[in-house]
Amino acid sequence: SKGWFSTWLAKVDQDLAYKVLRIEEEAKSVDLALLEISCLLDPEIPYVLVPEEQAETPQELGSQIDKHWKIGKEHIFSGKISAWLKHAGHQDIFEKLEKIRKEYGEQQDRGVEIFLQSLGLPAPEFSIEPVTLSLGTIESIERVSRKVKLTHTGKRGYLCGEIRFSEEIDGVYLEEFILKELPRTGKAKTDLINIRLWPGKSVEFNLVIDAPRIPIGRKYDLSLVTKTNAVSEISIPLSFSIDLPTYSKKRSQKPLQVDKGVEIYTLGELAEYCYQKWSQTDDQILSGQVVKDALHLLQDKKLATWIKESLSERQITQEVEKIVSADMAFSEKCY
Known part of the structure; x- marks a missing residue:
């Protein structure tokens, strides 16, 4: 006892x-x-x-x-x-x-x-590929993804830590693979990837650029940073810019009259006009009249006609027609 x-x-x-x-x-x-x-x-x-x-x-x-x-x-x-x-x-x-x-x-x-x-044992080692991600110019309607792979290349040790971006940008995120039911897998959007690897093992994930959610007209430079218990940290430089799609720059010989003294020649100009029309400063409230004006612009069939006849963009015409019909139903409920 x-x-x-x-x-x-x-x-x-x-x-x-x-x-x-x-x-x-x-x-x-x-x-x-x-x-x-x-x-x-x-x-x-x-x-x-x-x-x-x-x-x-x-x-x-x-x-x-x-x-x-x-x-x-x-x-x-x-x-x-x-x-x-x-x-x-x-x-x-x-x-x-x-x-x-x-x-x-x-x-x-x-x-x-x-x-x-x-006690003096060597730290784990790892490699990551690709070593750089220079994606160039991405059109504002695209969703681009690149696969990234991190591998425990050391002879010993438990490699752990995380991978995240050096700065947060809405529309730039990571996508990890989730095992659901064998042999199917799913994907989950995340801000970081957790690393838990033994020698010889790897983790794969996607880096996603969701261009429609990212402001155009500037170059983005950031990094994908790994923070682990290894001796060295590795950062993957990531660079890209967002621009309007090619078809938005196609110039029409016949302008679209959207307001007094305002003529539109490209879809890019139309997008910029709509943005300026709808944008409000922080201390203003979006008025019902502004919403009505925007809906009237979409509902005006001359917009679809102009895109179809002047720019010969059949696919865009169909998309606008969908927006018009949906917004007409919405406006009838609201006003």
């Missing part, structure tokens, strides 16, 4: 008996108590992680944990290795490990890797 050994020991060495009694009272299990008492009585006792191997130093133990990861993780977070370090005279390492146990109880593999690196 608890306390029998300390009671017996008190007859020989009261100071040692007090230390043993504290271990008996505070230990979470009998096995842990016996281990800590053994280390207390013989500080030079080697640590046995697996039956066929013994560790004389923390560095030797670190190498063994790296080979027997699952067992080592259990010994770390059960407190067994802490007990050995405490009584073997490795106070600094003991304190580091106790901090890791408290902070990474929910991320144990990450905690093990931090501990092993503190």
Whole structure:
């Protein structure tokens, strides 16, 4: 029963008996108590992680944990290795490990890797491809995606961290693959990709540029940044610009009259006119009259006729006709 050994020991060495009694009272299990008492009585006792191997130093133990990861993780977070370090005279390492146990109880593999690196084991290594993403000019009606692959290229270690953009731009996001039902997979939009990889394993995801949501007329320069527990961080430069589609620059010989003194010759000019017509400053409220004016412009069949006859853009004409019919129904409900 608890306390029998300390009671017996008190007859020989009261100071040692007090230390043993504290271990008996505070230990979470009998096995842990016996281990800590053994280390207390013989500080030079080697640590046995697996039956066929013994560790004389923390560095030797670190190498063994790296080979027997699952067992080592259990010994770390059960407190067994802490007990050995405490009584073997490795106070600094003991304190580091106790901090890791408290902070990474929910991320144990990450905690093990931090501990092993503190003992001198090399950090994981990785590569990412492509190394740069120069996408040039993207038309404002396009949705462009590029596959990115990150691979754990090191010989050891648990690679963990995240991938995210250096700045947030609405319409620029990441898309990770989600396993649904074998053999089908789905995709999920996200702001970051979590990395949890063992040697030789990879993670793949898409970088997406949803051009209709991004302002035109400027060049965008940002990076896809990896933050991991590896020695070095890698950033992928990403550059692109958004421009109106080619057909929007096609010039009509016959202008579209949209307002007094305002003539439109291209779809690009029409888009800019509509934007200026509908845009409001922060301290203004979009009035019903402005909405009516915008709807009247769309409902005016001469717009579809102008696109069809002057620009010969059949597909765009069909899209405008859809908008006209939908907005007419909407306006009837509102006004």
